[in-house]
Amino acid sequence: MKLFKSLLLVACAALSFAACDKDDDKTPVNPTPKEYVGELSVDQTDGTFFKQQGVSVRYDLKDDRTVDIYMYRVQFAEAMPVKLDMTIPGVECKSVGERIELSGERIIPLAMGGEFPRYTITSLRGTLTDSELQLSMNCGEFPLTYSGTASE
Numbered sequence: 001m002k003l004f005k006s007l008l009l010v011a012c013a014a015l016s017f018a019a020c021d022k023d024d025d026k027t028p029v030n031p032t033p034k035e036y037v038g039e040l041s042v043d044q045t046d047g048t049f050f051k052q053q054g055v056s057v058r059y060d061l062k063d064d065r066t067v068d069i070y071m072y073r074v075q076f077a078e079a080m081p082v083k084l085d086m087t088i089p090g091v092e093c094k095s096v097g098e099r100i101e102l103s104g105e106r107i108i109p110l111a112m113g114g115e116f117p118r119y120t121i122t123s124l125r126g127t128l129t130d131s132e133l134q135l136s137m138n139c140g141e142f143p144l145t146y147s148g149t150a151s152e
Contacts (some may be wrong), residue, residue, distance in 0.1 A: 007016025033059060036133040040137070042076050045141060057133060067091045067128075068103060071133075076142065085112040088121055088137075093128075102126035109139070130136055136146050 040055040056072040069091055073083040088111040092103045106114045106126035124137040135146040 025150075032063070035151045036152045038133070038146060040074060040076075041069075041145045042139075043143040044077065045143075046099060050075075055146065055148070056151075057135075057146060059128065059133075061093070062090075062137030064090075065093065067093045069102075069145075076139070076144070077086075087129050088124070091124060091126075098129060100128040104137075 006064075008114055013015045022146045027127075036057045037054060038057070042050045042052075044050055052075050055074055057074075058070045060068045060070070062068060070087040071086045071088070074086055075083045088104070088107055089110065090104070090107060102124065103126075106124055106125065107121040108117050109119055110116070119140040121143075122138045124135070126133065126135040126137075131150050133146070133148045133150075137144060
């Protein structure tokens with residue numbers, strides 16, 4: 001009976017750490033969720049770039065081995081009348097060494113209480129560590145990048 005309880009305890013502990021695919025057993029796959037602050041750069045597809053400093057991004061590791069990414073008060077063009085909060089749900093994640101690699105195709109973002117299929121996320125690639133978050137993706141027809149560092 002003691003052996004069964006010990007095995008059950010070990011199994012529960014192992015499951016509590018299984019947030020993403022795990023390639024390296026020596027590295028924790030669940031860094032403490034935190035806020036990253038950095039620069040968002042959007043290719044306006046006319047030879048110009050719109051850049052926004054101080055963009056906050058958070059993430060939430062899900063039980064289904066995906067990550068939801070939350071971008072706060074983002075603006076994608078100078079003429080955009082409001083800054084909005086955007087969620088990119090269901091981003092695939094994989095633990096590699098001390099980082100988590102992010103990827104996704106055909107993800108419909110959420111903003112202002114609904115879906116925005118016109119700005120479907122494609123070619124999403126990224127890297128997440130305890131200190132940095134790097135993202136690149138197409139948001140509809142607009143390529144964008146984000147580079148942020150963990151805020152204290």
